[in-house]
Amino acid sequence: MRLSSKFFENDPVDCAKNLVGKRLVHGRCSGIIVETEAYTANNDEAAHTFNRPSARTFITNHEAGSAYIYLNYGMYWLANVLIKGNQGHGFVLIRAIRPEKGITTMQKRRATKDVKNLCSGPGKLTIALNINGEHHGQSFTKKSSKFWFEDTNEKIRVISDRRIGISRSKDLLWRFLEDDSDFVSKKKGR
DNA sequence: GTTTGGATTACT
């Protein structure tokens, strides 16, 4: 079952947690999400909404479940889902997936054979799945969507950790990942 | 028009 827009009309932090274990599909490639991060439009200094008017405009002009995709460090596309909850809006950054289908295609795109290294980071998975700026603003939840999320029967132990690569609001435990997974960008320190 | 700061990755 594809996730409908209802799924993304919720609290961004809950959505980030709940997306771990779901399947992300684009074309013939797919994988199980093992790592996400939440960013909220209110009171989160690390979110784009804090100092980017364009991000706030994006929220106003798009539905829950739309893709917010941007170029980071001038080289890597990062994929987010727009979340619009009653309590507040925000984004969920997809940070890592465990590859399922289309592995040879992904290996070619990423120029590596190591499956554990294919999609273990936000910039890596967009390359492997061929997601880029052309997809900015497109929907994850429509019938006509090129990419979408699916429910699964995965039994995954989800743990929370501090978000990675940000300088502000570092102490919030808004990174969600599968415990002891080999497919995440970074395991939680013990 | 110029400067600044990134939600990263691969390589040494």
Add this chain to the structure above:
DNA sequence: GTAATCCAAACA
């Protein structure tokens, strides 16, 4: 440890 590389925003 650090180079690679570019856009939006802020400033002048």
